[in-house]
Amino acid sequence: MTINVGLTHFLIISAILFSLGIYGIITRKNAVMVLMGIELILNSANINFVAFARYGNFGFSGQVIALFVIILAAAEAAIALAIVLNIYKTFSNVNVDEIDKLKE
Amino acid sequence: MTYFDVIFYLFALITIISAVIVVTTKNIVYSAYSLLLTLFGISGIYVLLGADFLAVVQIMIYVGGILILLLFGVMLTNKITSVDIRTGTVHLLPAAIGVGLLLGVLWAVMIWTNWKTQPAEIPITTIKNLGNLLITDYILIFELLGVLLLVALIGAASIARKEEEKID
Numbered sequence: 001m002t003i004n005v006g007l008t009h010f011l012i013i014s015a016i017l018f019s020l021g022i023y024g025i026i027t028r029k030n031a032v033m034v035l036m037g038i039e040l041i042l043n044s045a046n047i048n049f050v051a052f053a054r055y056g057n058f059g060f061s062g063q064v065i066a067l068f069v070i071i072l073a074a075a076e077a078a079i080a081l082a083i084v085l086n087i088y089k090t091f092s093n094v095n096v097d098e099i100d101k102l103k104e
Numbered sequence: 105m106t107y108f109d110v111i112f113y114l115f116a117l118i119t120i121i122s123a124v125i126v127v128t129t130k131n132i133v134y135s136a137y138s139l140l141l142t143l144f145g146i147s148g149i150y151v152l153l154g155a156d157f158l159a160v161v162q163i164m165i166y167v168g169g170i171l172i173l174l175l176f177g178v179m180l181t182n183k184i185t186s187v188d189i190r191t192g193t194v195h196l197l198p199a200a201i202g203v204g205l206l207l208g209v210l211w212a213v214m215i216w217t218n219w220k221t222q223p224a225e226i227p228i229t230t231i232k233n234l235g236n237l238l239i240t241d242y243i244l245i246f247e248l249l250g251v252l253l254l255v256a257l258i259g260a261a262s263i264a265r266k267e268e269e270k271i272d
Binding site: 004005006007008009010011012013015016017018019020021022023024026027028029030031032033035036037039040043046047050051053054055056057059060061063064066067068070071072073074075076077078079081082083084085086088093094095097 | 152
């Protein structure tokens, strides 16, 4: 690994972000924080797509897929927050370790 | 060290440090605002990779849309006036060990794999090429994603709205 920036550097950034996202998902109780961890993981995957598209000479397909991932993340965030709001209305908290029933 | 390298390390530092703050700070609002910095840093990395349109989309959708949604989620699910908005943590040590191992394995794979790189020349703008790909090779996914967004919109609205009072 050299100091001059190449493909490896971008991949390592993405690996660190992925690990941090996993860590956030495992350790946090609040459902909204779990969502933030998922966003970190999706972003790390996106960096990988764009980095390989740039350094592997795959044309623009990697960027298009990254675009699709961003769109999916938006849809996922909207649905997940609607569910979280409903859980809050039912249980008065959003701690994922305390919610173990599907009904009141 | 060229300017490219210096700017890369700057953006990488911003991204990683703010991501660490996102997953470690107790206050959930601090987490949300650190996530803003992380997303900006990732947008800068996209620019360094020659994906200018993607960087703009990242700022518009993530920072302008998803982050605002998350902040709404934070504000609507915490009793800000009565209880402080702190979030509990569980399994700190096992998670740190497991994630450390995972990061080590990923790091080793990234470094020791002999990636065949063949850098493409960066075009002036990527928008035209992206648009062409979207309506030729990826037209089916493009249309399906449009339907998916509509479904997500209707679904989110119908899940989150208040129950209608039944009138007999």
